[in-house]
Amino acid sequence: MAEREREHVRVAVIGSGFGGLGAAVRLRRQGITDFVVLERAGSVGGTWRDNSYPGCACDVPSHLYSFSFAPNPRWPRNFSGQPHIRAYLEHVTDTFGLRPHLRFHSEVQSLRWSNEDLWWEIGTASGPLVADVVVSATGPLSDPKIPDIPGIDTFPGKVFHSARWDHDHDLRGKRVAMIGTGASAIQIVPAIQPDVGRLSLFQRTPAWVLPRADRKITAAEQWLHTRIPATRAARRGLLWGIRELQVSAFTKRPDELGLIEVLGRAHMKKAVKDPELRAKLSPDYRIGCKRILLSNTYYPALAQPNVDVIAAGLKEVRGNTLIGSDGSRTEADAIIFGTGFHVTDMPIGHRVTGARGTTLAEEWKDGMEALRGASAAGFPNFLTIIGPNTGLGNSSMILMIEAQLTYMADYLRQLDVLGGRIALDARPEAVADWTRRIQKRMERTVWNTGGCDSWYLDANGRNTTAWPGTTAEFKKVTRQVDLAEYELLRPPAGRRTPATTEEVAA
Amino acid sequence: MSRPGHATGGPYAPPAPRRTLTVPSSDGARLHTEIHGPDDAPAVVLVHGWTCSTAFWAPVVRDLADDHKVILYDLRGHGRTPAVGPGGYGTRALADDLAAVLDATLEPGERAVVGGHSMGGMTIMAAADRSVFRERAAAALLCSTGSADLPAESRVIPLRTPAGRRRAHKLMLASRAPLGPVSALTRRTLRYATMGAGASAEQIEACARIVHACPPAVRSRWGRVLYGLELTGGAARLELPTAVVIGTADRLTPLVHARRLASVLPDCRGVTELPGLGHMVPLEDAGAVSGRLRELVAGHLTAQSAADRPPSQQKRQKKEKAA
Numbered sequence: 001m002a003e004r005e006r007e008h009v010r011v012a013v014i015g016s017g018f019g020g021l022g023a024a025v026r027l028r029r030q031g032i033t034d035f036v037v038l039e040r041a042g043s044v045g046g047t048w049r050d051n052s053y054p055g056c057a058c059d060v061p062s063h064l065y066s067f068s069f070a071p072n073p074r075w076p077r078n079f080s081g082q083p084h085i086r087a088y089l090e091h092v093t094d095t096f097g098l099r100p101h102l103r104f105h106s107e108v109q110s111l112r113w114s115n116e117d118l119w120w121e122i123g124t125a126s127g128p129l130v131a132d133v134v135v136s137a138t139g140p141l142s143d144p145k146i147p148d149i150p151g152i153d154t155f156p157g158k159v160f161h162s163a164r165w166d167h168d169h170d171l172r173g174k175r176v177a178m179i180g181t182g183a184s185a186i187q188i189v190p191a192i193q194p195d196v197g198r199l200s201l202f203q204r205t206p207a208w209v210l211p212r213a214d215r216k217i218t219a220a221e222q223w224l225h226t227r228i229p230a231t232r233a234a235r236r237g238l239l240w241g242i243r244e245l246q247v248s249a250f251t252k253r254p255d256e257l258g259l260i261e262v263l264g265r266a267h268m269k270k271a272v273k274d275p276e277l278r279a280k281l282s283p284d285y286r287i288g289c290k291r292i293l294l295s296n297t298y299y300p301a302l303a304q305p306n307v308d309v310i311a312a313g314l315k316e317v318r319g320n321t322l323i324g325s326d327g328s329r330t331e332a333d334a335i336i337f338g339t340g341f342h343v344t345d346m347p348i349g350h351r352v353t354g355a356r357g358t359t360l361a362e363e364w365k366d367g368m369e370a371l372r373g374a375s376a377a378g379f380p381n382f383l384t385i386i387g388p389n390t391g392l393g394n395s396s397m398i399l400m401i402e403a404q405l406t407y408m409a410d411y412l413r414q415l416d417v418l419g420g421r422i423a424l425d426a427r428p429e430a431v432a433d434w435t436r437r438i439q440k441r442m443e444r445t446v447w448n449t450g451g452c453d454s455w456y457l458d459a460n461g462r463n464t465t466a467w468p469g470t471t472a473e474f475k476k477v478t479r480q481v482d483l484a485e486y487e488l489l490r491p492p493a494g495r496r497t498p499a500t501t502e503e504v505a506a
Numbered sequence: 507m508s509r510p511g512h513a514t515g516g517p518y519a520p521p522a523p524r525r526t527l528t529v530p531s532s533d534g535a536r537l538h539t540e541i542h543g544p545d546d547a548p549a550v551v552l553v554h555g556w557t558c559s560t561a562f563w564a565p566v567v568r569d570l571a572d573d574h575k576v577i578l579y580d581l582r583g584h585g586r587t588p589a590v591g592p593g594g595y596g597t598r599a600l601a602d603d604l605a606a607v608l609d610a611t612l613e614p615g616e617r618a619v620v621g622g623h624s625m626g627g628m629t630i631m632a633a634a635d636r637s638v639f640r641e642r643a644a645a646a647l648l649c650s651t652g653s654a655d656l657p658a659e660s661r662v663i664p665l666r667t668p669a670g671r672r673r674a675h676k677l678m679l680a681s682r683a684p685l686g687p688v689s690a691l692t693r694r695t696l697r698y699a700t701m702g703a704g705a706s707a708e709q710i711e712a713c714a715r716i717v718h719a720c721p722p723a724v725r726s727r728w729g730r731v732l733y734g735l736e737l738t739g740g741a742a743r744l745e746l747p748t749a750v751v752i753g754t755a756d757r758l759t760p761l762v763h764a765r766r767l768a769s770v771l772p773d774c775r776g777v778t779e780l781p782g783l784g785h786m787v788p789l790e791d792a793g794a795v796s797g798r799l800r801e802l803v804a805g806h807l808t809a810q811s812a813a814d815r816p817p818s819q820q821k822r823q824k825k826e827k828a829a
Contacts, residue, residue: 417654418742418770427769479668480655484765488742490772 011035011412012122012131013101014108014348017046019137019385019401021089022067024098026405030412036131037098038124040107044093045086047141053165053184055191056082059212059294063232064239064396067092073225073232079214079294111352113380118423118491120381132423133415135408136348137385140465143347146337147179151317158334162188163341169334173197177322177332179314181207182455183293185338189307190297198306200322200330204313205452206280208264208287212294240471243395247470250288250393254446261287271299280311288393289450343391343465344368344458346384354379355425355489368464369435371485372478373400374407375426380489381415383408389438390474391456391465393447399471407478414481423489430485441468511715512561517568518712518789520561529579529610532602535594538586539579539607543571548619548807549612550799551577553604555624555650556728557720559585562623564712565792570799577611577618579603581625583724595727597737600625601632601639608642617644619802621795623788624759625728627651631740645747645775645806647798650756650787652763653737653770661757662699679729682722688714701784702755709789741770747806749775749798753783753790775802 010032013023016039027035043049058065062075062085070092076084093099103126110123111134120134144161152159158169162184175198178185185201186209193199225232249256264287272278281302283290302309312324322330346368349361356378363378368388370376375383385408390400415422442448442463447456456465467474513519523540531537540560550570554562560578567576582599583589590599604620612618620643622630627648633639652659657675658668665671685692688711696717697710705713748771752764761779768777780787780794788795 414738417736417738419739420743422742476667482762482766483738483769484762486769488770488772 006121007127007129008119009034009036009129009131011133011135012120012129013037013135013137015039015046015137015139015142015385016044016093016102017048017137017139017142018067018089018398019139019404020044020046020135021092021096021098022398022401022405023135023137023385023408024101025067025069025092025096026409027412028096028098030409032412035101036103036129037101038106038108038122039102039104040125042104043090044102045089046137046139047163048082048085048089050142051163051165051184052082052167053162053188053191055187056184057187058082058085059183060396061239063236064243065398067398068236068402070095071229071232071236073229074222075217077214077216079212108348108351111348111382113353113355113382115355115489116492118380118421118489133381133383133412135383135385136352138346138348140343140346140386140391141341143342144337145340145342147314147339149314149317152335154319155317155335156320157332160336162336162338171196171334174333175331176200177202177314177330177335178338179335180338180340181205182338182340183291184340186293186295186298188336188338190295190301193301193304193307196306198308200308200310200332201302202310202312202314202322202324203280204325205285205290206283206311207290207293208261208283209267209293209295209298210260210264211267212296214296240395240399244470244472246394250447251441251445251468254286254288254444254449257286257288257446260292268299272303274303277302277309280309283452285452286446286450288446289452290454291393340455343455352379352382354382367458367460367462369431371426371431371434372407373467373474374404374411374478375424375431375486377426377428377431380423380425383411388464389435390467392467392471393456395471400467400474403471403475403478406475407481410479410481414483418488421491424481424483424486425489427485427487438468439463442466512719513564513708513712513715516708517565517792518708520564521567521571523578527610529603529606531599531606533590533594533599535582535590535599535603536588537579537582537603537607539577539611541611542567542576542578543574545575547573547575548803549575549577549616550803551604551608551611551618551620553579553620553622553626553629554581554584555622555626556732557584557717557725558623559716559719561585561712561716561719563788566788566796566799569792569796574799574803577607579607581629581728583727584720589721589724589727592727595731597628597632597731597735597740600629601636604629604633605636605638608638612642617642617807619643619645619647619799619807621647621649621799622651623649624651624785625732628653628732628735628737631737631744634740634743634745640745643746645749645802646744647749647751647795647802648767649751649795650753650759650785651767652735652759653741653767654735656732656735656759656763659760659762661760676733679733680726681729682726684722685718688718692718697784699757700786702753702782702790704782705784705786705790709786713786713789738766738770741767742772745772747773747775747802749802750777751780751787751795751798752777753780753785753787755782756785756787758785775805 013020016037061078062080106124106126112121119130144163160166172195176196177200179202181203310324312326315325316323352360370387373387373390385404447463456463458464525541527539529537529539552563580587657672660675663674693714750764764777768774783790
């Protein structure tokens with residue numbers, strides 16, 4: 001039979017970043033070892049492997065931006081850099097014995113649900129396999145988004161995206177154009193500014209930048225955290241608690257954020273003395289509407305004589321000349337796109353074909369939606385980690401990932417309890433009800449009322465990425481799978497009978 | 507300790523059975539079994555719930571026994587079935603006992619509609635894989651019941667968090683505290699926990715007498731079984747027409763259980779939500795329950811059309827062919 005030729009696993013996890021590795025750990029803890037982790041690259045780490053640009057660091061404190069089940073008492077800094085986070089994920093992989101499950105260079109090319117067999121047929125770069133359940137942990141910040149700029153191919157110099165940094169290319173003394181002022185760009189600018197000849201920063205919308213309370217975590221603290229784990233837990237608890245208390249300002253009372261804007265303005269004033277530059281850098285929307293950035297070095301770097309801020313987007317490229325949307329002309333030898341990622345359109349969606357024969361991308365063309373951030377209707381036994389409306393504006397995504405992993409674990413437990421060849425498909429009305437409740441709450445959040453266009457909003461202006469509540473609340477609603485929200489799929493009658501006959505006989 | 511007798515008059519007084527028998531279960535437990543109504547009428551087997559007994563079905567039997575053969579039995583430790591040793595409580599025992607009763611009371615080839623209330627519904631789910639059940643049951647009624655997660659979903663002790671409710675209801679379920687004589691306080695408590703706002707004094711009295719009659723040790727043993735219940739798999743394999751009935755004000759097994767059952771059951775024939783009723787639906791609105799049972803009898807038992815009868819028989823034939 002055809003199925004003999006293909007490898008069959010219980011669970012296929014896509015991606016080996018925080019989400020995928022966390023899923024692998026949870027599966028093993030659940031006693032499930034019949035699973036693979038499919039990774040397109042040659043090592044683990046996901047976003048924290050791909051983003052290696054100079055200055056790359058996390059803007060959530062490391063003690064909170066780590067798995068609760070894999071504490072690291074030896075984080076070197078409050079906000080650890082990319083190399084440390086990546087090393088942490090390698091360490092998690094080894095500690096929890098995940099290596100045997102990893103399949104590198106196995107980019108998922110297609111995922112197709114079989115209504116006959118009730119499993120996913122997966123085409124990967126390293127061969128086909130079938131899986132009963134697919135956990136898609138592809139992450140929102142994995143596929144770089146590069147705007148379509150007319151004439152970009154006439155540019156004679158080097159062009160790359162911040163997440164695909166070319167470390168072999170020497171930028172020293174060059175005229176570099178940085179496109180974008182998001183979280184990556186503001187880390188790159190101060191890191192490369194001292195070395196490059198000239199740095200031109202194309203800014204469509206200025207960001208709110210707040211001071212970054214970064215410092216080394218002293219050897220004494222690290223020793224204490226190692227010897228007395230409760231101190232580490234307390235530190236994490238405090239970092240978490242503070243952020244939980246901030247949430248209501250984002251989701252319910254955006255006006256309260258006005259107080260934080262005062263901090264932001266003072267932060268800029270301290271470093272930028274030129275009123276003209278300050279005017280360019282001043283946002284005209286409520287803080288929090290776009291992601292709040294943390295940096296102590298961004299504004300000082302912009303005040304340096306070799307930096308230009310062009311308050312416009314990049315419209316066109318003609319040879320070495322970059323033309324801004326304000327008509328300005330800038331000469332450059334290299335272009336770096338800090339233009340973000342495909343967040344609201346989940347690129348894997350084009351490769352996933354569900355029970356109705358449509359792709360996830362087609363189903364989501366009017367906006368992503370999934371029950372409890374995990375299950376899309378018509379895509380049985382398919383769970384997304386960091387799915388629709390699970391993003392945060394102010395706290396650690398690892399908390400959300402772990403909540404979703406709890407949901408995943410219960411999902412698999414329920415499948416075991418139900419027994420036999422059975423699949424769960426989210427009921428369209430349950431998904432609609434969930435989405436309606438989220439969108440209702442979204443109405444007064446800063447992302448919808450703050451007066452900006454951000455990557456939280458999709459093409460229709462609907463916020464399909466952020467979670468409008470606290471992490472504790474999300475944890476509560478993803479604790480268990482409610483079977484009332486799912487339809488049970490059973491194999492077509494012809495295929496079911498033999499199995500039942502055996503049961504009768506037994 | 508003397509226990510209160512049942513109501514002696516009115517619709518809630520247990521009718522006299524036409525015949526009683528003691529059915530031995532697979533492990534030797536002796537099940538008090540009653541048969542009401544004419545022998546040649548379509549058969550309905552009813553399984554009572556936690557802390558109840560055959561007396562619980564009195565008003566339903568009064569509705570049905572004229573033209574149905576109604577079979578009732580007391581679960582282990584309840585009513586007139588003696589309690590068993592500590593190992594004799596569990597969902598497997600529930601299934602064994604139902605299988606034994608079906609086998610002992612139905613004629614060869616005779617089938618029945620099986621109805622269960624609360625733990626009686628769980629008995630049906632537990633028996634889903636039993637060949638006797640598959641052969642004998644034509645349709646099922648699951649009344650005021652759930653398949654899992656009872657302590658976290660119950661709202662008798664209305665704590666906000668599931669973890670809190672789980673702990674609190676565990677104490678309630680496993681408690682061995684004697685209820686004492688039926689008093690105004692116990693009637694009020696029982697009404698709050700198990701019945702809707704519209705329950706009549708007569709219904710409350712009948713309910714109290716039945717529940718008080720259950721020995722605390724038996725109550726606790728079965729309560730622990732309910733605490734750790736996981737019968738979703740059984741529900742998912744109930745491959746016969748199954749109707750679900752639930753009171754919307756049920757605190758013990760709230761509405762959400764019925765909705766989950768509707769998702770899980772392979773052949774769900776609708777969820778009847780009875781507004782304002784509590785957990786004791788067969789006492790609170792006997793007519794609704796007997797009406798639903800009549801529909802199942804009419805649809806799946808007396809109208810034994812070839813299309814309807816077969817699931818189990820077709821399979822049997824196939825098995826024989828295979829063998």
